Amino acid sequence: MTHSPVDPWPAPDEIASESALRPSALDDFEGQPRVVDQLSLVLQAARHRGSTPDHVLLSGPPGLGKTTLAMIIANEMGVPLHITSGPAIQHAGDLAAILSGLTEGEVLFLDEIHRMSRPAEELLYLAMEDFRVDVVVGKGPGATAIPIEIPPFTLVGATTRAGLLPGPLRDRFGFTAQLDYYDSVDLERIARRSAGKLGITLDAESAAEIARRSRGTPRIANRLLRRVRDYAQVHNAGVVTAELARDALELYEVDPLGLDRLDRAVLDAICRRFGGGPVGLSTLAISVAEETETIEEVAEPFLVRLGFMMRTPRGRIATPAGWAHLGMVPPTQEPAGGQPDLFS
Numbered sequence: 001m002t003h004s005p006v007d008p009w010p011a012p013d014e015i016a017s018e019s020a021l022r023p024s025a026l027d028d029f030e031g032q033p034r035v036v037d038q039l040s041l042v043l044q045a046a047r048h049r050g051s052t053p054d055h056v057l058l059s060g061p062p063g064l065g066k067t068t069l070a071m072i073i074a075n076e077m078g079v080p081l082h083i084t085s086g087p088a089i090q091h092a093g094d095l096a097a098i099l100s101g102l103t104e105g106e107v108l109f110l111d112e113i114h115r116m117s118r119p120a121e122e123l124l125y126l127a128m129e130d131f132r133v134d135v136v137v138g139k140g141p142g143a144t145a146i147p148i149e150i151p152p153f154t155l156v157g158a159t160t161r162a163g164l165l166p167g168p169l170r171d172r173f174g175f176t177a178q179l180d181y182y183d184s185v186d187l188e189r190i191a192r193r194s195a196g197k198l199g200i201t202l203d204a205e206s207a208a209e210i211a212r213r214s215r216g217t218p219r220i221a222n223r224l225l226r227r228v229r230d231y232a233q234v235h236n237a238g239v240v241t242a243e244l245a246r247d248a249l250e251l252y253e254v255d256p257l258g259l260d261r262l263d264r265a266v267l268d269a270i271c272r273r274f275g276g277g278p279v280g281l282s283t284l285a286i287s288v289a290e291e292t293e294t295i296e297e298v299a300e301p302f303l304v305r306l307g308f309m310m311r312t313p314r315g316r317i318a319t320p321a322g323w324a325h326l327g328m329v330p331p332t333q334e335p336a337g338g339q340p341d342l343f344s
């Protein structure tokens with residue numbers, strides 16, 4: 001599968017350019033006002049008490065700012081950030097080693113926390129609650145657990161799948177934030193702030209062109225901005241205009257609502273080839289020459305979010321809004337009772 005400009009996941013070569021655009025203070029983090037206000041209070045109160053902030057759980061779709069917020073928390077508290085992730089912790093011992101290496105007040109960022117192993121999770125419960133880990137020495141009936149004190153720290157967990165977290169783990173976080181998709185005003189601000197960091201100026205209209213195609217996701221806004229910048233460098237001595245932004249985004253096949261080639265192909269197939277549906281997932285996948293997983297995980301969620309298609313037990317169907325986006329009208333159904341009444 002090739003990486004589309006509107007994929008919510010980062011491309012493998014994007015890590016450096018992403019970190020260059022990360023805001024480092026809470027004041028520079030755009031949007032999500034409730035989360036920002038609440039988090040600011042948690043951090044201020046901890047600073048006031050001279051203690052470590054409560055453990056923080058951040059959940060939400062990819063690219064909305066979970067890693068960014070984790071870095072901001074450590075920054076605002078003036079402490080180092082340790083980064084690890086659920087899949088990187090194979091054994092409980094791996095986690096015990098990380099935890100016992102922390103010094104007081106540090107922030108441990110545990111990304112994809114829902115993918116941690118069960119034994120590691122149990123070890124984490126104790127560490128979060130009592131700042132202690134039990135290291136098991138020996139095997140079988142002779143095994144003994146040696147408790148090791150660990151210094152107070154703040155755990156920041158991030159997950160795209162909050163629903164997969166066991167209740168006892170979720171309950172141990174003092175503060176939980178659910179990040180939502182951003183509105184276009186926030187995305188315009190993000191694009192303009194990032195443009196400043198890239199050394200280009202972006203007028204309001206160009207920023208709006210980028211924002212409306214960004215699917216509510218800052219990662220996508222920043223990526224589209226970088227593509228527009230490249231285009232401007234090649235075609236217009238680096239100067240971005242709204243028309244140029246539109247041309248660039250058209251070249252990358254991102255339409256004014258943020259649909260890419262695959263999204264449009266799926267919608268087009270449902271409407272044109274299958275009369276609006278219902279059509280089964282595997283038939284749909286074959287007709288657009290894609291894997292079923294790609295359709296299900298990449299194209300469908302956004303088409304459903306826009307209200308352009310629905311998943312029903314009988315298959316996928318296009319909504320009137322979906323038809324309208326293709327500039328078509330759904331075939332009218334025969335009025336019940338046969339002949340239409342011409343005189344009413």
Ligand SMILES: Nc1ncnc2c1ncn2[C@@H]1O[C@H](COP(=O)(O)OP(=O)(O)OP(=O)(O)O)[C@@H](O)[C@H]1O
Nearest residue numbers: 018021022029030062063064065066067068218219
């Ligand atoms: N509120 C925001 N203001 C400004 N920039 C943001 C904001 N949220 C995210 N970004 C930018 O978007 C990019 C992606 O954000 P980040 O890596 O924090 O997402 P994430 O939620 O951790 O995604 P994933 O689930 O893939 O790990 C970063 O370059 C970051 O700078």
Ligand SMILES: [Mg+2]
Nearest residue numbers: 066067068111
């Ligand atoms: Mg992240």
